[in-house]
Amino acid sequence: MGGRLRPFLRRSRHHAGPRSDLAATALERAGLLRxxxxxxxxxxxxxxxxxCIVPVIVGDDDAALRLADRMFRRGVSVYPFVSPVVERNQSRLRFLVTAQHSEAQVRAAAETLTDEWPLLTTERTGVACGPGARPAKCARARSSSSRASAQIHP
Known part of the structure; x- marks a missing residue:
């Protein structure tokens, strides 16, 4: 059986055509999201x-789950990966980008991610990060807020 498949496999590996165009488009769109x-x-x-897989590290399991849910409600399908699948404090959202995603859809997904994070952070910590705030800034605000909370409520 293997002998009959060899010529096919050899041809398919070197075939340039619609499939390779789709792969190139998918990689291009994933690169844009990244x-x-x-x-x-x-x-x-x-x-x-x-x-074509673009992980976005969120850190906290709960935050990853809630952010994925918020994005789904806004029309973006993304998969949360939380511990024990990934290391503790390395929870992430995993985007799978295909050639069927338009550039506009990829840009909208990135915008939704950036829009939802400050809202989620504010909801969880009470610290307002503001629309479009960078994740690192919100994380710093969250950690200083939790330190302040720990000092106020020992």
Missing amino acids: RLAREAGWDTGRSSDHS
Whole structure:
């Protein structure tokens, strides 16, 4: 059986056509999301330009779950990965970008992520980060808020 498949496999590996165009488009769109996320201050881990999967590290399990839910309610399908699947405090949202996603959809997903984070952070901590605040700024506000809370309520 393997002998009959070899010529097919050899041809399919070197075939340039619609499939390779789709793969290139998907990688291009994933690269756009990765760039927009990084520009907005998100950590995308060791995400490679050769992958259609774009992780966005959120940190806290609860925050990742709630952020994924908020994004879903706004029309963005993203998968939360929380411990024990990932290391503790390394929870993330995992975007799977395909060639069927338009550039406008990718930009809208990045914008939704950036819009929802400050709202979620404010809701969880009572510290207002403001619309479009960078994730790192909100994280600092959250940690200083929790330190202040710990001092006020020992």
